[in-house]
Amino acid sequence: MKKIQFFDTTLRDGEQTPGVNFNTQEKIQVAKQLEKWGVDVIEAGFPIASQGDFEAVQGIARVLTKTAVTGLARCQKKDIDRAYEALKEAVHPQLHVFLATSPIHMEYKLKMTEAQVLTAIHEHVSYARQKFTTVQFSPEDATRTEKNFLVKAVQTAIDAGATIINIPDTVGYTNPTEYGKLFQYLKQEIPLFDTVTFSSHCHDDLGMATANALAAIENGATRVEGTINGIGERAGNTALEEVALALYIRKHFYQCATQIDLGQTKKTSEFVSRLSGMNVPRNKAIVGSNAYAHESGIHQDGVLKNPDTYEIITPSLVGVETNSLPLGKLSGRHAFVSKIEKMGYHLTEEEQNKAFRKFKELADKKKQITEQDLHALIVGEVSEANEPYHLEQLQLQYASGQRQGAIVSIENSKGENQTDSAVGQGSIQAIYNTIDRIMKHEVCLIYYQIQSITAGEDAQAEVHVTIEDVKTKKQFNGIGIDFDVLQASAKAYIQASGFAKQKEIIRTAGGTL
Numbered sequence: 339m340k341k342i343q344f345f346d347t348t349l350r351d352g353e354q355t356p357g358v359n360f361n362t363q364e365k366i367q368v369a370k371q372l373e374k375w376g377v378d379v380i381e382a383g384f385p386i387a388s389q390g391d392f393e394a395v396q397g398i399a400r401v402l403t404k405t406a407v408t409g410l411a412r413c414q415k416k417d418i419d420r421a422y423e424a425l426k427e428a429v430h431p432q433l434h435v436f437l438a439t440s441p442i443h444m445e446y447k448l449k450m451t452e453a454q455v456l457t458a459i460h461e462h463v464s465y466a467r468q469k470f471t472t473v474q475f476s477p478e479d480a481t482r483t484e485k486n487f488l489v490k491a492v493q494t495a496i497d498a499g500a501t502i503i504n505i506p507d508t509v510g511y512t513n514p515t516e517y518g519k520l521f522q523y524l525k526q527e528i529p530l531f532d533t534v535t536f537s538s539h540c541h542d543d544l545g546m547a548t549a550n551a552l553a554a555i556e557n558g559a560t561r562v563e564g565t566i567n568g569i570g571e572r573a574g575n576t577a578l579e580e581v582a583l584a585l586y587i588r589k590h591f592y593q594c595a596t597q598i599d600l601g602q603t604k605k606t607s608e609f610v611s612r613l614s615g616m617n618v619p620r621n622k623a624i625v626g627s628n629a630y631a632h633e634s635g636i637h638q639d640g641v642l643k644n645p646d647t648y649e650i651i652t653p654s655l656v657g658v659e660t661n662s663l664p665l666g667k668l669s670g671r672h673a674f675v676s677k678i679e680k681m682g683y684h685l686t687e688e689e690q691n692k693a694f695r696k697f698k699e700l701a702d703k704k705k706q707i708t709e710q711d712l713h714a715l716i717v718g719e720v721s722e723a724n725e726p727y728h729l730e731q732l733q734l735q736y737a738s739g740q741r742q743g744a745i746v747s748i749e750n751s752k753g754e755n756q757t758d759s760a761v762g763q764g765s766i767q768a769i770y771n772t773i774d775r776i777m778k779h780e781v782c783l784i785y786y787q788i789q790s791i792t793a794g795e796d797a798q799a800e801v802h803v804t805i806e807d808v809k810t811k812k813q814f815n816g817i818g819i820d821f822d823v824l825q826a827s828a829k830a831y832i833q834a835s836g837f838a839k840q841k842e843i844i845r846t847a848g849g850t851l
Contacts, residue, residue: 339595342585343378343561344578345537348610349394350381350410351575352565357804357815358614359837365394366401368610371682372566373405375606376598377578381434381563384410385424386417392424399428406430408474413437413462422469432472434504435462439491440479452487459491460498467499474502476539481505481512481520489527496528502535504563507550510543510573514553521557537561540576542568547576552584555594566610567618567625579603579624579656587650603656605682605713612717615815615834617787617802624656665712667701681709683716703821704796714791714798714819726751727777727836729828732769737761744768748776748832769828777835780808788823799823801830807838814838 349365352358360368369380382398383391399407407428411417413435425431437448437459444450450458459475466473475495480488492503505524507517517540525531538554538561540547551562564576582598589595607625611618620628630653640647665677671694678685678693685693696715701707731747742765747757758775762768770783785804790797801818814837818829 339593342594342596345379345561345563346372346377347381348565350383352569354571355569356813362394362397364613366397369398370684371606371609373402374682375602379406379408381408386420395424399425406432408432408434411435413458418466433466433470434474435466436476436478438479439477440482443479456494459494463495463498463500473500474504475500476504476506479508481507496530504537504539506539510541513546514549517550518553518557521554525558535561539563542573548580551576551581567607569616583624600655601657604658608713615817665707708792710791725836727832729832732828734765742768744772746772766827770831773831777839781805799826801826803830803834805834
């Protein structure tokens with residue numbers, strides 16, 4: 339079977355999702371889980387974009403032992419040099435360099451002629467090959483590029499030393515028929531097509547990202563780019579878990595194999611969901627909570643008689659487990675650490691100690707600890723450890739006029755405590771008004787969702803919020819987990835507000851966002 343490489347850009351393109359903000363420690367944890375899932379390449383970030391991005395790429399390059407690590411670079415030597423510094427310690431370093439080739443991008447964004455674009459491609463791919471053995475070139479907005487010029491751009495990159503060519507559907511414009519024919523055309527026109535790796539990179543603006551990626555594979559692509567849960571700019575990217583399962587379930591049709599460990603799929607999805615603050619829709623293919631649920635009586639009857647009647651994917655295939663976790667308040671540290679390591683978490687001794695203390699606190703409150711509870715606990719610990727603001731205390735009281743009052747205390751990373759109060763039409767509004775007063779910024783709440791992590795009266799509440807900065811219109815996500823719904827709501831809002839406050843400080847100081 340043809341081997342298909344998986345190129346994950348959750349930490350680069352996925353982080354461009356409005357409201358998503360990964361810190362360096364979170365990125366490293368995600369990268370380790372992606373390596374465990376089996377991806378071939380991780381695009382760890384855009385090193386020239388900021389010091390934070392550089393440090394994250396460098397940190398990931400240092401810790402991964404099997405997976406190739408790549409960084410993004412424009413056709414500029416300073417970008418390539420910065421990427422090299424970040425990636426030079428990687429076991430398998432790669433570089434991803436790009437330049438737009440569509441008429442609209444060349445005229446309005448680049449203000450370059452076709453000749454100038456070809457010259458830039460040759461110059462910078464050649465320069466990149468001096469520093470990297472593996473160089474990928476992407477003609478940005480390829481699907482809106484004139485075909486004859488696309489061939490020239492791709493051939494120029496190959497002649498300059500590019501070993502991988504990515505054909506990005508940057509704005510989600512194409513469809514499976516067109517995209518498949520584009521790969522056929524390139525195969526006819528590029529003499530070295532079969533000696534170079536060709537890759538797809540699709541966006542989901544028209545809801546066809548996964549279908550387009552599979553069409554590319556059918557027509558010669560041997561690498562697929564995408565993100566976990568399909569997160570990314572605008573409507574997002576190709577959801578890699580969907581491609582992985584499609585290639586496996588329909589392997590007789592596609593005749594392709596991957597090195598993806600499908601049993602890690604659900605875990606990887608939940609990991610990214612919690613750290614990104616992007617909730618997975620219930621009806622999401624492969625990883626949604628309803629993906630293996632059957633409501634119809636006819637369906638239920640069929641599944642009970644033979645699961646194959648209505649299930650083409652067994653829950654266990656993607657790691658959906660129903661067994662509860664045999665850990666409780668009498669469990670020791672060794673058993674706890676052993677379990678979370680089997681779940682894919684790699685914590686320092688100090689982080690293990692903190693997580694174990696939280697586990698004991700949780701075990702005192704909850705009769706039955708599940709893996710979902712542990713995932714929430716560990717992800718929360720990783721996330722909160724690097725957050726600049728933490729909820730210290732929350733108090734609610736009834737105010738006059740059928741309003742609620744809230745007193746909130748927040749501690750910052752320096753150990754300084756700020757307390758304020760405000761009122762609102764309800765408890766949540768009062769809490770959020772108080773937090774806004776403490777943060778001293780103008781934001782509006784545009785999304786709020788609450789759900790239980792597990793079933794039962796002792797379930798923990800998980801709250802997702804998205805806020806928007808009134809001035810910049812930038813969005814920020816937050817997630818909070820607690821037995822108390824109001825505490826969870828406050829934690830989620832503080833996390834989102836903390837991200838917004840950090841960006842505001844950087845902007846005021848004149849830094850790069």
